[in-house]
Amino acid sequence: MSLSHRERFLATVERRPVDRPAVWLGEPVSQAVPGLLDYFGARSLGELKGLIGDDLYHVNVPYHSPVSDHVAAAFDFAKKEGGAGYEERTLTAPGFFENYEDADDADRFDWPDPKRYIDPDECRRVVDAQPKDAAVMVLAWSAHFQDVCSAFGMETALMRMIEGSPLFTEVIERILRFYLDANEIFYEATRGRLDAVLIGNDFGSQTGLMVDPELIRSLVFPGTKRLIEQAHEYGLKVIHHSCGSVFPLIEDLIEIGADAIHPIQALARDMSAEHLKETFEGRVSFCGGVDAQHLLVHGTPEEVERRTRRLAALFPTGLVLSPSHEAILPDTPPENVAALFRGAGALS
Numbered sequence: 001m002s003l004s005h006r007e008r009f010l011a012t013v014e015r016r017p018v019d020r021p022a023v024w025l026g027e028p029v030s031q032a033v034p035g036l037l038d039y040f041g042a043r044s045l046g047e048l049k050g051l052i053g054d055d056l057y058h059v060n061v062p063y064h065s066p067v068s069d070h071v072a073a074a075f076d077f078a079k080k081e082g083g084a085g086y087e088e089r090t091l092t093a094p095g096f097f098e099n100y101e102d103a104d105d106a107d108r109f110d111w112p113d114p115k116r117y118i119d120p121d122e123c124r125r126v127v128d129a130q131p132k133d134a135a136v137m138v139l140a141w142s143a144h145f146q147d148v149c150s151a152f153g154m155e156t157a158l159m160r161m162i163e164g165s166p167l168f169t170e171v172i173e174r175i176l177r178f179y180l181d182a183n184e185i186f187y188e189a190t191r192g193r194l195d196a197v198l199i200g201n202d203f204g205s206q207t208g209l210m211v212d213p214e215l216i217r218s219l220v221f222p223g224t225k226r227l228i229e230q231a232h233e234y235g236l237k238v239i240h241h242s243c244g245s246v247f248p249l250i251e252d253l254i255e256i257g258a259d260a261i262h263p264i265q266a267l268a269r270d271m272s273a274e275h276l277k278e279t280f281e282g283r284v285s286f287c288g289g290v291d292a293q294h295l296l297v298h299g300t301p302e303e304v305e306r307r308t309r310r311l312a313a314l315f316p317t318g319l320v321l322s323p324s325h326e327a328i329l330p331d332t333p334p335e336n337v338a339a340l341f342r343g344a345g346a347l348s
Contacts, residue, residue: 001017001018001019002019003018003019004133005022005054005055005056005131005133005134005135006055006133006134006135006136006195008020008021008022008055008135009022009055009056009135009195009196009320010135010195010237011317012285012317012318012319012320013196013237013239013259013260013285013318013320014285015282015285015317015318016317017316017317018316018317020312020344020345020346021312021315021316021317021319021320021321021344021345022055022056022135022320022321023053023054023055023056023320023321023322023340023341023344023346024054024055024056024058024287024320024321024322024326025048025049025052025054025322025323025328025337026322026323026325026326026327026328027058027139027326027327027328028045028327028328029327029328029329029330031329031330032328032329032330032332033045035330035334036048036328036334036337038334039334039335039337039338040052040334040338046131050131051347052337052338052341052346052347053341053346053347054134054341054346055134055135055320055346056134056135056136056137056196056320057130057131057134057135057136057137058136058137058138058139058198059126059127059130059136059137059138059139060126060138060139061118061123061138061139061140061182061183061186062118062119062122062123062126063114063117063118063182064117064119065112065116065117067112071114071118071140071141071182072139072141072143074112074114074117074178074182075112075147075150075151075175075178077095077096077097077109077147077150077151078090078093078094078095078096078150079093079094079095079096079098080093090150091146091149091150091153091154092153092154092155093150093153094153094156095149095150095151095152095153095156095157096108096109096151097109097151097152097156097167097171098152098153098156100167101165101167102166102167103166103167103169103170105167106167106170106171106174109151109174111174111178112178113181114178114181114182114185115181115185118182118185118186120185120188120189121189123185123186123189123190124189124190124193127190127193127194128193135195135196136193136194136195136196137194137195137196137197137198137237137239138186138190138194138196138197138198139198140179140182140183140186140197140198140199141198141199141200141241142176142179142182142183142199142200142227143199143200143201143202144172144175144176144179144201144220144223144224144227145172145201145203145216145220146201146202147172147175148168148171148172148175151171151175152168152171158211161211161215161219162212162215168219169219172219172220172223173223176223176226176227179227180226180227180230183197183227183230183231184230187230187231187234187236191234194234194236195236195237196236196237196238196239196259197231197236197237197238197239198239198240198241198262199224199227199228199231199238199239199240199241200239200240200241200242200262201220201224201241201242202241202242202243202244203216203242203244203246203249204242204243204244204245204246204265204268205244205245205268206244206245206265206267206268206269207245207268207269208244208245208269209244209245209246209248209249210244213248213249213252216249216252217252221252221256224240224253224256225256225257228240228256228257228258229257232257237259237260238257238258238259238260239258239259239260239261239262239287240253240258240260240261240262241262241263241326242261242262243263243265243268243325244265244268244271245265245268245269245270245271246261246271247269247270247271247275247276247279250276250279250280250284253284254280254283254284258284259284259285260284260285260286260287260320261276261284261285261286261287262286262287262288262322262326263287263288263289263322263323263324263325263326264276264286264287264288264289264319264324265288265293265324265325266288266289266290266291266293266295266324267291267293267294267324273286273289273311273314273315273319274314277314277315281318282318285318285319285320286315286318286319286320287319287320287322288320288322288323288324288325289311289315289319289321289322289324290304290307290308290311290321290322290323290324290340291307291324292323292324292325292328292329292332293324293325295307295336296323296328296332296333296336296337296340297329297331297332297333297336299336300336301333301335301336301338301339302339304336304339304340304343305339305340305342305343306343307343308321308339308340308342308343308344309343311343312343312344312345321340321343321344323340
């Protein structure tokens, strides 16, 4: 059995038999790219992905506004000037709504209209530029919880959650509607060309959740469910992202329809691949698993390849093998990236 990259990705996520598990390089940060290209002798990331046998090609929503050129940084909530770009985002700085109280105060913010800043033709172009046999995923993020933390400043936002603030509810709803509208533009423009979407919010630390799970279930996951249902209406697989130890929320994510959980932060509490397989086998798929905190940075290529082979044996399907965080950093040796893809059977 020999599958195309797209067939392999879809079969892996659907937990059907595969010739080998699907693999994804992730999204290396800009500072890591030159070293990777030099090591593999590639002229671009696209050429690099072809050389290593990557199955999943990701694209970003082409978003261009006076505030940001990244849809995940569309809201300039920070009170201080600057720092609105994707790389400079912060959730902890005081936000626009910090000192407001009433639901009507939501109207005080100049909410962006995604129709003004997303060109459907550009959406089609970025997807059509990917290899024809590849699985294509849009990194839509749609991080409505993280954005509402930025809207108030994280400490204030969490207090408003606990208090049951109507303004918190209204602001997170406005953010959610923005992402639903933005995603619809992208999905409509790329209908039939797109395979998957990655959305999510960070809920976990290394040892547990940052927020009471009941607050997440009542105030965040209803919006997440709407995002998942919207993607499913377009026939897309939904990979839900959250860093950290999110084991207590995986059951909820299954119930609201996530097709795969990303990233399996391997060293976080209760997030080992072995534990997740034992608990959720046959009910949801995963993406990630190859530890990017220690193993990929400090391990030898032999150790990386051995662990990847172990993961592939543990999950002959149902796990898209990838670094345990999608952003490969400059301190990750390229030879360890090669070892990951060798261990997955994608690179000889």
